[in-house]
Amino acid sequence: MTEEREEMQTTAEHIRKSDVRTTLAISQRKEPTASAATETCPCAVIRSENFSLHYGSKIGVQNITMDIFPCSVTAIIGPSGCGKSTFLRSINRMNDLIPHVRTEGLLEVDGHDIYDKRTNLVNLRQQVGMVFQKPNPFPKSIFDNVAYGPHLQGVKRKDELQHIVEQSLRAAALWEEVKDDLRKSALALSGGQQQRLCIARALATRPRVLLMDEPCSALDPIATAKIEDLMGQLQSTYTIVIVTHNMQQAARVSERAAFFCLGELIEYDHTSRIFSNPRKKETEDYVTGRFG
């Protein structure tokens, strides 16, 4: 286990060192020490101020004000249709694909307003990786799946790509299972493996933030446990935001939790507090199962 930890850290080291963009923001980032996961960092990576999003006349989310802190797992919980996924997808502007979307307020990643006209979408999405609800590997080989992002960033050298693929697969705890058949189609993997492959694919672009949209809802408990375990390992290096329906999961993996209801942020606090002693009535009703 410790060995694996060490390996993880060297991976993280590699990823950080070779990333030009992150060096700019390195001061905001804590050195990954053994205690990194438990400490809190005062400087938010993602900052949202009165952020609202409308689909035409329909409200997606309204007046969200929250800071998400680096090197930790932040869970977003809430009933269906409450805007959790919408908010998550706003962070890397995936909602742009939907026609008639309108936003108000401020949403910053690393201090840059991402809804600014000058925002480079490509850079943003490389910095803010995303893992979807359903595993969605491309119908290509495992290697090509992971190498897709780096290739986009301009990494063309075979050995370099090889290196990044290996590191990313190791970081996603998938290397040992697939190292012998990287040329196999990704669709031949099991659901859990596919989801970890998607995580590896997202990690390969060396993002700062990893958005996870109910990453375990299509998986069985064993695969879920593996992904959760992986999140535990990754939070020392990455800022992870996870949307989940599963409150046990939120309690297990996250440091902070936000409760959304009807498009609004009801409560945002340390996870232990949300689950044990929430300030708001709605939150208590929800986490105790009386509502939703």
Added chain:
Amino acid sequence: MNLRLRGKLDQLFTAATGLSVVLLMLVLVAILGPMLYRGSNAVFFQGTVEFRKMQRDLFRRVDDTTLNAEIAETEQFRRRVYAMIEEFRKGVDVEAMSSQVRDIHRSFGEELRAKNVPADSYTQLRGLTRDIRDNLQAAFAKQDVNEIRPLLDEVLQHAENPAFEGTSAEQFFEIARGFLATAEKVDLSHQQEYAAALREVESILFHTQDLPGLLGPRPEEPQPLLVMLRYGATRWDQAQQLLDRFSWVEEWVQDKPGEPLVMRRTPRATLFPETLQPLFPYVEENAGQMLRPKFTAYWQFFLDDNVNGHYFGGVGPEILGTLFITVVGMLFVIPLGIVSAAYLVECAPDGQVIRIIRMAINTLAGVPSIVFGLFGLAFFVLFLFPLLGFEPKPCILAASMTLAVLTLPVMIRASEEAIRAVPRSYKEGALALGSSRFHTFMTVTLPAALPGILTGVILSLSRIAGETAPILFTGAVSMGDVPKSVFDPTRTLSYGSYDMAVGDRLAMMVPHNQYGMVVTLVLLILILNAVAIVLRTRVFRKLRGQ
């Protein structure tokens, strides 16, 4: 509904589906089977010695010594036919004999001059032959043997004249004897009918002005200009048809007024007097010996150029032209189809204009192909080519572009469906990694849509390779050279079949070549499709990770 009834209904349904599949197969077999059988006749048949002669003369394929031996053997049997006909003609064809007699008289005069005969004996001999000639011609004009005999006797009394010995004048007496013999045997009042019937027999056995016969031209005849007339029946089935025509006279007669016409077959032998009777059984019995049918696998059918409008078969240039047009057409269809489909699915705003475009595409798919043919002529050949500085003439490029326009709707729709069917999650995954929309389309959507796009390719491929009407005015010809560039017109299988069917009475004589061409087209499309299907399966497997 109770459980047993439901079970019965299920069984019924299964049976119905099974039955429909069986029916479909039967229909396929019923359609393709006879066509394949008839088409295979173009390649596998009983080839006669005439076929081998043709192969030697036109393609230098047959071993010369064995063929010469074979020809010599068949010649033995044919010689009697020639002799019998010649013999009969002597007595009957008075016009021919008249002109022959005139020729003899003239050549005899030339011979005399060549020998430097003294003037007075020259005049005497010329006078003599003139009398002979006139007597003969007078005899030819008579039909009663009693009137003919004194005239010919008068001619024949000069037979012993030493002045005629060894000269062409000897032929006078030969003709006179032959005619006398015939006149004694044959009722000369039917002379005209006999001559006409004989001409018909000759045209069946040898050839007419434009149709080949059973045995081909006689050895002493000059070679006809048309290549197909230089050979007799090259195939045994053809020979048998000719033999049937040789033995029987078919005529449409009306027995009573108002009744429908019926065909009556009478033996041709009845048209002739007894002297020619032995010819008919002889030809019927010895046809095999005269033609030597032998099983032939003419696989060069697919390579050879044809001669005289497909009379001898050979579809090589047609196959080449079809492939050429198809490939060039696909070069237009595939990129245009994919780009249009991509625009319609990925970029197009959901508005009135797009709805109209979509409707136009759907309508285009149902437009008759001849309309596209005329469009191609008007737009590509007559408008676009002069505009671009090309010669405004039908060519492969114009034909391919016309066909491309014809199949574009099919291709666009298939590609559109394929692109639309790519899961959204693939696109989202790529976009979330920072890929641009174009890059996402090229690297993720397009490969995932490839099997569906290949289905569109297969559909348009078959359409392009098989269409006739659009290339009618834009690039197809029925004869001509093998094209050297896309600016030359070409022969194609589809147009060739059409041309044979409508413009060529030869098609009646060589239906096997027509079927052969159609079957070749079907096979070509099948092969092209098989290649595309194998490709599609492989792509599909690769995508599925199997």
